Amino acid sequence: xxxxxxxxxxxxxxxxxxxxxxxxxxxxxxxxxxxxxxxxxxxxxxxxxxxxxxxxxxxxxxxxxxxxxxxxxxxxxxxxxxxxxxxxxxxxxxxxxxxxxxxxxxxxxxxxxxxxxxxxxxxxxxxxxxxxxxxxxxxxxxxxxxxxxxxxxxxxxxxxxxxxxxxxxxxxxxxxxxxxxxxxxxxxxxxxxxxxxxxxxxxxxxxxxxxxxxxxxxxxxxxxxxxxxxxxxxxxxxxxxxxxxxxxxxxxxxxxxxxxxxxxxxxxxxxxxxxxxxxxxxxxxxxxxxxxxxxxxxxxxxxxxxxxxxxxxxxxxxxxxxxxxxxxxxxxxxxxxxxxxxxxxxxxxxxxxxxxxxxxxxxxxxxxxxxxxxxxxxxxxxxxxxxxxxxxxxxxxxxxxxxxxxxxxxxxxxxxxxx
Numbered sequence: 001x002x003x004x005x006x007x008x009x010x011x012x013x014x015x016x017x018x019x020x021x022x023x024x025x026x027x028x029x030x031x032x033x034x035x036x037x038x039x040x041x042x043x044x045x046x047x048x049x050x051x052x053x054x055x056x057x058x059x060x061x062x063x064x065x066x067x068x069x070x071x072x073x074x075x076x077x078x079x080x081x082x083x084x085x086x087x088x089x090x091x092x093x094x095x096x097x098x099x100x101x102x103x104x105x106x107x108x109x110x111x112x113x114x115x116x117x118x119x120x121x122x123x124x125x126x127x128x129x130x131x132x133x134x135x136x137x138x139x140x141x142x143x144x145x146x147x148x149x150x151x152x153x154x155x156x157x158x159x160x161x162x163x164x165x166x167x168x169x170x171x172x173x174x175x176x177x178x179x180x181x182x183x184x185x186x187x188x189x190x191x192x193x194x195x196x197x198x199x200x201x202x203x204x205x206x207x208x209x210x211x212x213x214x215x216x217x218x219x220x221x222x223x224x225x226x227x228x229x230x231x232x233x234x235x236x237x238x239x240x241x242x243x244x245x246x247x248x249x250x251x252x253x254x255x256x257x258x259x260x261x262x263x264x265x266x267x268x269x270x271x272x273x274x275x276x277x278x279x280x281x282x283x284x285x286x287x288x289x290x291x292x293x294x295x296x297x298x299x300x301x302x303x304x305x306x307x308x309x310x311x312x313x314x315x316x317x318x319x320x321x322x323x324x325x326x327x328x329x330x331x332x333x334x335x336x337x338x339x340x341x342x343x344x345x346x347x348x349x350x351x352x353x354x355x356x357x358x359x360x361x362x363x364x365x366x367x368x369x370x371x372x373x374x375x376x377x378x379x380x381x382x383x384x385x386x387x388x389x390x391x392x393x394x395x396x397x398x399x400x401x402x403x404x405x406x407x408x409x410x411x412x413x414x415x416x417x418x419x
Contacts (some may be wrong), residue, residue, distance in 0.1 A: 002160055005212070018053050018108065019032075029066060029178065030077055031226045033068055034075045037071070037075075045163045045164070049068070049151070050152075051149070052148070052178075053148050054153060055147060097136065104251070105241070106137055106168075111127050112156070119157055127320060133158025134152045135150070135151050137149045137150075139171055143180070146274065149171050186379070189405045196350070199214060215343075216275055216328050217276045217324070219273065219276070219289045219323045220346060222320050223269060223320070225247055225316075226357065243315070246315075247315055253295075254299065255292050258295070260292055261274075287373065288371060289321055290398065291403070293363055293398075293404075294403060296319065297401070323366070323372050324348065325345060340353055347388060348389060351386035365398070367394040
């Protein structure tokens with residue numbers, strides 16, 4: 001019996017009905033792909049493996065991929081890195097997805113018998129796993145962007161014409177709800193990247209009115225790159241940007257890994273906070289901030305070793321820590337707002353950092369921070385006048401910095417293919 005003569009066991013209309021309902025809920029892309037794949041399989045289509053890949057607007061990742069397999073009944077998600085200066089990873093350059101993105105047309109490859117065409121590396125892997133048929137459907141969003149859904153089966157004879165028709169209809173129905181959820185996730189991602197994790201969440205939840213905000217108690221971090229003005233005048237613009245990015249990466253990653261949030265890149269400076277009032281005690285929050293300082297200095301040391309090996313000058317910077325109440329919220333013009341922190345604590349931490357060069361100490365803290373962290377770990381350097389702040393303030397330096405935790409290894413990526 002020819003496979004195209006197989007009677008449809010169940011129409012897939014109920015799959016599209018479910019998609020419409022699901023697309024209006026506050027789920028996520030992975031759960032949508034999981035539910036879609038399960039229902040396609042239950043509708044009588046012999047789906048064994050489904051990959052969804054979307055081109056993303058993210059500074060680190062060029063795409064996001066969700067993978068479902070019938071033998072695992074779960075969705076794996078991957079975020080292939082963005083390659084700079086036009087460099088394309090070999091896996092993507094030789095992937096069927098690249099062809100579908102560029103042409104916007106469906107691509108099918110039979111994987112068994114005399115009709116087999118094995119012209120992509122991924123197809124050899126699928127043949128080794130006993131797959132018999134592979135189809136990539138273009139999935140178009142309303143802005144014209146082409147994404148893709150790849151379906152594969154192990155059924156002898158592959159997909160029937162009825163299977164392919166049903167899959168096409170289902171994929172077309174999937175595009176709308178999927179775009180809604182993808183835009184939600186993109187909004188969260190961009191707000192996190194440009195505003196910070198907690199700030200982005202607040203804006204997305206509706207804290208958008210000028211003047212709205214709250215007073216919070218936090219450890220405030222400020223750091224500044226030494227001699228940056230002179231450096232920027234001597235270097236080409238693209239080299240200056242590269243230096244800043246290296247510096248911000250070395251300093252910023254420990255802040256975020258240890259629970260801090262970067263609020264601002266101000267020229268060559270970083271303003272960040274470690275809020276109090278979380279599950280950690282105030283002393284534990286202070287300890288995390290100090291470990292972030294240690295981590296930043298270690299990574300800057302590694303960066304400078306690399307720069308010296310390239311016959312480039314070393315970079316130096318100063319860090320200050322203070323603790324106090326800050327006003328955290330929206331300020332600005334009616335049509336151009338900024339979610340930031342202001343208040344005496346912010347003024348204090350910037351003035352203390354300015355002393356790091358004068359006192360030739362890489363890290364300085366206020367008395368309030370030293371009391372929070374445990375005064376025995378610091379030595380007092382004296383009382384100093386601070387610009388714009390009435391009276392002198394005691395300034396201290398850590399006797400030693402705690403070892404930062406090891407950098408987390410990236411999670412293993414199951415499977416070795418991207419299509």
